[in-house]
Amino acid sequence: xxxxxxxxxxxxAIVLELQKESRLSxxxxxxxxxxxxxxxxxxxxxxxxxxxxxxxxIQVNPKAVGLQVTAFIAVRLQNDATxxxxxxxxxxxxxxxxxxxxxGDIDVLLKARTATPEDLERLLYRIKRVPGVSRTTSTVxxxxxxxxxxxxxxxxx
Amino acid sequence: xxxxxxxxxxxxAIVLELQKESRLSxxxxxxxxxxxxxxxxxxxxxxxxxxxxxxxxIQVNPKAVGLQVTAFIAVRLQNDATxxxxxxxxxxxxxxxxxxxxxGDIDVLLKARTATPEDLERLLYRIKRVPGVSRTTSTVxxxxxxxxxxxxxxxxx
DNA sequence: GCTGAAATAGGTCATAT
DNA sequence: ATATGACCTATTTCAGC
Numbered sequence: 001x002x003x004x005x006x007x008x009x010x011x012x013a014i015v016l017e018l019q020k021e022s023r024l025s026x027x028x029x030x031x032x033x034x035x036x037x038x039x040x041x042x043x044x045x046x047x048x049x050x051x052x053x054x055x056x057x058i059q060v061n062p063k064a065v066g067l068q069v070t071a072f073i074a075v076r077l078q079n080d081a082t083x084x085x086x087x088x089x090x091x092x093x094x095x096x097x098x099x100x101x102x103x104g105d106i107d108v109l110l111k112a113r114t115a116t117p118e119d120l121e122r123l124l125y126r127i128k129r130v131p132g133v134s135r136t137t138s139t140v141x142x143x144x145x146x147x148x149x150x151x152x153x154x155x156x157x
Numbered sequence: 158x159x160x161x162x163x164x165x166x167x168x169x170a171i172v173l174e175l176q177k178e179s180r181l182s183x184x185x186x187x188x189x190x191x192x193x194x195x196x197x198x199x200x201x202x203x204x205x206x207x208x209x210x211x212x213x214x215i216q217v218n219p220k221a222v223g224l225q226v227t228a229f230i231a232v233r234l235q236n237d238a239t240x241x242x243x244x245x246x247x248x249x250x251x252x253x254x255x256x257x258x259x260x261g262d263i264d265v266l267l268k269a270r271t272a273t274p275e276d277l278e279r280l281l282y283r284i285k286r287v288p289g290v291s292r293t294t295s296t297v298x299x300x301x302x303x304x305x306x307x308x309x310x311x312x313x314x
Numbered sequence: 315g316c317t318g319a320a321a322t323a324g325g326t327c328a329t330a331t
Numbered sequence: 332a333t334a335t336g337a338c339c340t341a342t343t344t345c346a347g348c
Contacts, residue, residue, distance in 0.1 A: 025341055036317055145257065199332080
């Protein structure tokens with residue numbers, strides 16, 4: 001499969017642990033998976049080189065930093081526009097956290113966060129004016145049950 | 158505003174830097190924001206205590222761990238069911254990464270990842286059989302332009 | 315590819331301003 | 332609330348298996 005990297009059971013366990021808590025010491029991870037700290041270190045560096053681990057980040061509580069509103073915005077494009085055309089412009093809006101090209105009667109799916117409903121309204125207005133955008137359909141999030149759950153690596157057959 | 162924490166310009170800068178790269182040393186962050194390492198350390202601990210920083214995580218490339226398919230699943234519930242009722246069951250599916258309660262003609266919005274389209278089909282079948290679920294509408298992601306962008310903390314007025 | 319130990323770097327804490 | 336310096340723990344590297 002394209003982009004897929006062969007991971008053994010220990011690699012998968014390391015990836016899972018680091019998704020939950022990336023500041024575990026290599027010694028602690030080693031104790032959990034049955035390796036020395038140096039061996040864990042070597043595997044982690046290899047996972048970084050192979051592109052399995054893309055970045056080390058903090059998870060921020062959106063409400064605590066003033067972003068009270070989350071919305072998913074479905075965008076229909078005009079027939080002569082592609083997602084690749086409009087994505088850079090959507091990327092200029094810092095409120096837009098994700099941008100996907102989609103199949104179905106939607107062409108582009110965005111996830112956005114704003115401080116207030118009024119800010120979301122202004123963002124939608126700006127999105128509608130992006131060249132190539134035909135129309136938008138928004139779904140406002142009322143509450144979030146869970147988000148940012150760890151990905152479970154697939155076992156190779 | 159509820160849950161909102163007052164952050165000054167330095168706190169916002171620290172949160173932004175750590176979202177991009179959480180393994181920066183406190184000394185390096187201090188150099189960027191104009192503080193000593195110990196002062197940065199104290200602010201970071203305070204941000205953790207206040208719940209602004211929820212976790213330290215790695216960002217994993219889904220394709221590299223075998224998750225080739227991403228989909229957003231819109232769920233309509235029966236009138237006697239709430240998102241809080243069904244969310245725990247959705248949480249039992251490890252493929253479901255996010256679960257939001259939504260306004261509009263959708264009641265619950267899920268983001269899910271599977272290895273193959275066939276696995277997505279099986280997941281949808283299981284979701285449809287969850288008590289309280291009326292119907293589902295799926296949007297399959299063809300390509301992702303960007304994801305996991307940092308949240309820009311809002312300046313208090 | 316793993317281990318164990320040595321060297322380096324960073325995190326932490328007490329004290330002072 | 333921040334700075335300094337001493338201490339301590341983790342990371343990193345490397346020789347040997």
